Amino acid sequence: MTTSEYASERETTEGRVFTVTGGDWDSLTASVDPLSNEKIVVNMGPQHPSTHGVLRLVLELDGETVTECRPVVGYLHTGIEKNLEYRNWTQGVTFVTRMDYLSNMSNEVAYCLAVEKLLGVTDQITERTNTIRVMFMELQRIASHLVWLATTGMELGAISMMLYGFREREYILDIFEETSGLRMNNGYIRPGGLAQDLPESAVKKIRDFLKYLPKKLKEYEAMLSGQVIWQQRTQGVAVLDVTGCLALGITGPVLRSAGLPWDLRKTMPYCGYEDYEFDVPTATTGDVWGRYLVRVAEIRESLKIVEQALDRLRPGPIWIEDKKIAWPSQLALGLDGLGNSLEHVAKIMGQSMESLIHHFKLVTEGFRVPPGQVYVAIEHPRGELGVHAVSDGGTHPYRVHYREPSFVNLQAIPAMAEGALLADVIAGGASLDPVMGGCDR
Amino acid sequence: MSIQPGTEGSAPVGAELGAPAQTPPSPDKGMFGVKGTGDVSGFGRLTRPRPAAFDSPRPYGGYFDDVYDALEEAYPALSEAIEKVVVDRAELTLHVRAEHIVEVCQVMRDDAALRFxxxxxxxxxxxxxxxxxxxHIAYQLTSMTYRRRVRLEVAVADGVTVPSVTGVYxxxxxxxxxxxxMFGVVFPGHPNLTRILMPDDWEGHPQRKDYPLGGVPVEYKGAEIPPPDQRRVYQ
Structure with missing residues (x-):
């Protein structure tokens, strides 16, 4: 064996020992000199664990620094807005709930508020229905923020946070299942009311959850907030100030992390939010760290709202009085899912022909909505969720457009990523909390 | 089909020749042999044509008058930029001519009394x-300072362009x-006007009303999903 300049050798009692040293990198880079100044284009996604679904980022890299970032969306486009035009107004709920699959209840409420505003029945929605809607939207916000904490933890190296976050979210999905029969894509909020009343068993589950989560939240904060890796991965990363947010249309926790306390629940209340006591948490750093603080604080505020909603929950009707709009049957949750209650079936099939006709007309054809257009916006876990609904006077929507916060917020990725390190693109993207099902619709 | 008032029963046509979603010729019968709407009560025939949005008279009520007056003061050419003002369901819609939309947006954003x-x-x-x-392009503007919302609406015919407001917003x-x-409306001045949700090589614009839903031949042999208006439906 010949002696190499990279492996010196010496004799020992154990035999000959080679000490291998590193390669001569100067000569190596010199030999590939024409390439050393070249920028690399990296295609991240659409299938990438940290792009939250199917988001594709085309990144131009100079070393580890991102010089250009181009987001490509549309891989999850399912034509929901087009499909809505071929279904009646009530059936639309089933579609919109599938847009942003982490905040089904918020999607449904926004749609129903728009339909009710078109019908001009907003103030006829019963007290109990509004209370349950508020409660479920806040539970949904907690669930969504828990998933954000879970996935962001995973992406920044705190895998255990992923397990914990998804575990706690499961309690909320249990509550939804107890009430609507489905964990996700509930189809629970309907124009004019709710699919069925909140059962007592769900109330108990919510009470238990209110006791359970605060303890756990403390643990997660203890785990993450003081951790050096977490701090270094989030502090000063992907900064976006208020001016940048407003120019790019960014709302929600990202805007509040930059210091502007803009929350539609406070500034333009709906569903009776003005009667609840809660704060709008903000941060001033405008970075991923600030967004983390804001979201955790929002979970606490949401818990406060849920508790107040439970306390003000009184027995009463859930459907509006107008029989031309209210769903005719009393839906009931059976072992095989949600369906017509047996009493109602017995009535329409055995006793009242008029009830049967009424049921048939309303369920198959649906109600007519006076022509016109409205824009209704609610505070979604990710920001302003707007519904632009247009009616031509028929039983089907003429056009429904969702102003999805995920879609609008994703425009901020280049502003956050360009000039930063590749690893910070992940942190910045995650801090926007995009859900591609909502973005692409 | 309910999407075109007054042309009940007419088959949808593809958006453009050779468009992938062009409806193949199909018999008038639906899946269950139903003709028309399948409605036997007679009430289904009561079609209500969508009335044109009428000019609302002053006062508009609420903050709408303040917004209009402030806009008029800040933008003297308002009378020729605005076609009509509609107040409906407690929402203010200003119908703006396409060529003025960027200027109106600029004033709406920057004027101290408007601040959208x-x-x-x-x-x-x-x-x-x-x-x-x-x-009709609808711009939903929000004033965070005054907590107000206003909608600007621009109406253009097919093939007519709308100046892009990306410079302002x-x-x-x-x-x-x-x-x-989705609609094929072109915005001159936009930095990068390409398709965003549909594939780059898609033909046609899916959200147009004359672009059918479904009816796309799928890859399996002989299989085809009828468009929803050809399936059983009660309208």
């Missing part, structure tokens, strides 16, 4: 058959791309 800092949403509606200028970037993708 946030452009919440930009989207389009296709009023095929009820308006010559079929595409950069957030309109992706939303104008979506409108181009």
């Amino acid at each position: 800092e946030l452009c919440s949403s930009v989207d389009a509606v296709d009023y095929l058959g009820s308006d010559e200028r079929r595409f 950069p957030t309109a970037d992706w939303q104008e791309r979506e409108i181009y993708d």
